[in-house]
């Protein structure tokens with residue numbers, strides 16, 4: 208099995224190149240402009256979601272978002288550089304307990320559970336990527352299909368493994384159930400590396416934010432440590 212994995216890893220750059228080349232040859236080089244647009248929109252939504260949505264839910268629990276984000280710098284940077292929520296989990300746990308003051312009983316439940324199933328960044332990417340692929344291959348989506356995308360993206364992101372590019376693999380499930388061509392994923396692959404780094408940082412940030420909120424509601428948050 209290890210030998211097979213090594214061979215796959217060895218030839219995967221060539222495979223990705225061929226996939227992308229095929230897409231560009233079929234759809235034309237102009238598709239680059241759309242790809243840049245997809246990249247910029249997704250970046251904007253991820254930043255907006257991390258800074259706005261989490262700030263709001265933290266504020267509802269009377270927790271200062273500025274303090275939260277300052278202390279989350281290390282796990283977010285680690286998630287950004289590894290593209291894996293699982294690899295970041297020890298650092299997330301340490302930060303949540305030691306810097307944000309979450310009690311062990313809450314953190315040891317929320318952080319591993321969040322790492323496995325809470326992937327907002329991945330769900331956002333899958334929703335946007337499906338719409339992007341549908342528009343590039345000229346499929347007009349109906350309102351029902353949009354709702355289907357929302358539901359499928361949430362469910363699929365829950366089932367996505369917390370490892371690099373797993374979200375792009377499970378994206379195939381959404382495309383398949385909407386009848387969109389699976390090889391269009393090749394288009395996304397061109398920019399997926401950097402987007403994966405960003406969405407993993409968002410995923411990790413969500414796990415920590417929810418841990419703090421749950422700890423606060425359970426009186427398991429040491430606010431002195433949080434505000435220090």
Ligand code: ASP
Nearest residue numbers: 291292329369370373374
């Ligand atoms: N890399 C992501 C994570 O570990 C999952 C994905 O969206 O590919 O959270």
